[in-house]
Amino acid sequence: MGFGLEGFAALGLKLDSGGGRTGTSLLPWSDSGHPEDDYSKAGVALAVQASNTVIKYGEQMPQVPVLAYSDVRLLPSSARGLSVNSNEFSHLNIQAGRFTAVTSNDSTNSDGEITTDWEVLPEGRSLSYAGGTYKADNSFTATFYGSEYKDIWHQYYGGASYTLPLNNNKALSFEFNGYDTHDYGASKGGPIDTFAWSVLGAYRFGNHKVSVAYQYVDGDEPFDYIAFDRTQSGIPYLNNVSSVFPFSEPHERSWQLRYDLNFAGYGIPGLTFMTRYIRGQGMDNSHSDNSFYKKIVNYDSNPDDNKHWERDIDLGYVIQSGKAKDLSIRLRNGKHRATTGTRFPDFDEFRIIIEMPIKVL
Template sequence: MIFSPLARAITLATAGSIFLAAPSLATADFINDSTATLGLRNLYMNQDTRSGASTDATKTKEEWSQAIILDYKSGFTEGTIGFGVDIYAAAGIKLDSGPNRSPDSFPQRSNGKSVDNFGKLGGTAKAKLSETVLQVGTLRPRLPLIQANLEGRLLPQMFTGGMLTSNEISGLTARLGHIDRVNYRNSTNTERMEMNVVGKRLYDKKGAKNITGSNRGNYTSNSFDLASLDYKWNDSLTTGYNFGRLQDMYKQHILTAVHMLPLGDQRSLKTDLRVSRSTSDGDIRVDNKAFSGMVTYNFGFNKLGLGYQKMTGDTGYAYIQGTDPFLVNFLANREFGAKDEKSWQVRHDYNFAGLGIPGLTVFNRYVKGTGANLGGGKEGREWERDFDISYAFQTGALKNFNVRWRNSTVRSNIFKDLDDNRVILAYTLPLL
C-alpha cells in the first residue's frame, strides 16, 4: 500500500503533538467533540468510449473495487486558542479488472498496468480563535473557486495547503486560502497543479501553441490563492464574491447569488445565478466570461429545474484539472464550458417518500450544448443525459447503507462519446 510521504509527515507530526498533550486533553472538548467514521465504499464502473475496435485498450474502462475509509475530526482544546487535528486514511483494493479494461481509479505503473491496491493518508492541524478557524495540511475544499472531486472515483481528490475561515460577523463567512499541491483521485503523489484544457482553445500569448495533449505538462503551477466573502442577508438570499489565482495560469472572479422564494403549500422557487471572469496570469492566453443559472421549482416531493449556461471570450471556462467546475451545467462527465458554448438543462427529481418509500430518490437530467468554437470554422455540439437512483436504508441493521446506480450517456464532437454506468454500495459506521 502506497502513501504520500508529505501527507504521512503532516499526519504524524500533528498526531504526535496531540498524543503528547493527551493527559491534559482527556476531559477537554478536543475529545468530547471528536467524530470518527469508518466508511466502506464498493464501486463498479463501466465506461465505454465507443471508439476503436474491441481490442483497443482505450475503448472501455471497467473496474470493480473496494475502499476502506477512516475519517477522524477532533474537537478543539480548551483555552483562548483551541487546537485540533483531522486525520483521513483510506485504502483502495482492486477486486476485478484487466489490462484491456483500463481501470481508472488506481495509479498506473511504468508498464501501463495499474496497481492492485493503494492508499491515501492525510492530516490537518487546526486552530480556533473565537469564530475563526485556521487549517493547515490536507484539504478537500468545496468552494466556487476550487471544488475537490470527492465521489467521481473510488477515492477523493485532495490538496495540501492552508485555509482560514472566519464567521466573526453574523451572516458573513470570509475565507483566505493557499494551495500548493494536488493529490489526484487515482494517485498517491502530490503534484503541481494543471489547468483543464479540453475544448478551451488555449494558446500561449504568442499564439504559437495549442495547449493540449503532450503540451499541457509544460504548463503547471505550484500556487493557488483564493479569497471569498459570502453574506446571508436573510433566510431567502445569500450572495458571494470570490477571487482566485492559479499562479502563471489564470486569475478568476466569481459572483454568486442564491434566492429561495417560498410559495406555500410545500412549494418554493429556487434561483441559483453564477457569473465569472477569467483572465491570464502568465504566458497562457486566458479570456473567458461565463454565465450560468438554474431555476428550480419545488412542489411536494418533486423538483423541476431549468438551466442555461453561456461562454464568451477567446477561451473556455478556466478551472484546475481534476476538480469540479462551478457551473450549473456541470454533469457527471461534461461541463459544457468550451469556447463560445451555449447549453440548456432540464432536470427532474423525485423523492419516493411521497409514495411511502422514504430513502428512495431518483433524478433525470439532460443538457444540450451548441455553438462551441473548435477552430477552422468547426462547431462543437454535445449532449449528456444522466439517470441516478439511490436508496438509503432508514432503520435496522442496514441503517447508513446506501445503494446507488448512476447511468450516463454522452454524445460529443468536443470530447468523446461515452456510455457510463456506475453502481456504488456505501456503508458508513459511526465510531465516535
C-alpha cells in the same frame, strides 16, 4: 484558543480489472504499466481555533467555488497548504487559502502538481483564494471569491440564489453563477479572457422539482478550472457542468431540462430519482491566440455544426434504520452523443456507487 489535529486515511482495493477497463483514474499504475492491486493514502492537518475562526495547515479537502476536491473516484483528492475559515460575523462566512501541492484521486504522492481540467496548461506553482458567502435568511444567498493561479490566471466567481416560498408546499427558486477568468503576470498559459455564466429556474411542488438552466461561455478560450495533478476536480458552480461533461467549450451555449423526485412523500423515505437532458452547441475557437487550448481541438468555421448532448438518470436509496443504517446505493446511467469535430466522443456509462459510513468513535 484551541489546538488540534485533523487527519484522514483511505484504502483502495482492486476487485477486478482488464482490457478496456483501465484509464479511469480509479487506481494508480505500477512500474510495469498495470493497475495496482491496492493503494492507500493519509493526511494530517494542524488546526488552530480562536473564537469562531479556524486556521489549518497541512493536507486538506478544500471546497470553495475556485478550488474543490473530488470524490467521484475510489479515493478522494486532497491539497496541501494553509486555509482560514471564519464565522465571526453574523450571516457571513469568510474563507482564504493558499495551496502548493495536491494528491490526485489515483495517487499516493502528496507532491502532485496543481493543473487544470483541460490538462494542457503549464503547471501552476500555487493556488491562492479569498472570498465569502452571505446568507441573509433561508431564502437568499450571495457568494464572491477571487483566486490567483500563479503566473497563469486570475479567476473571479460570483453567485446568488433566491427561493420564493409559495403556498401548499410549493416554491420557486432562482440561481445565477459566473466565472471571470483572465491571464496575468507571466501568462504562462497564454492569453485567456473568458466569462462563463449560467442561470437556473426551478419549480418545486410537493415531492417533485422541475428545473431549467441556460449556460454560456463568452470567450475565445474555454471555461477552465483547477484540477488535481491532471485528474478530476470537484464540479464548479455552473449549472450545466455535469458529472460527465462540463459544456465549457469556447462560445458554447447550452441548456438543461431536469426533473427530481423524492419518494419520501410516497412512504419510501431515502429513495430519490433524477433525470436530466443537457444540449450544447455553437463551439468556436477560431479567433483564439492560445496555442495550448487550440492544440486540443480546432472547431470548424461553422459553429452551428458543433453540437453535443448528454442524458443522465440517477436512482439512489439510503437505508433509514437497522444495522445497515445510512448505507447508500446509487445507480447512475449517462449517455453522450456529439457531432464530428467536437472535443468529446460518443459515450455510454453505467455506475453503481455503494457507500457505507462507519463510526469509529
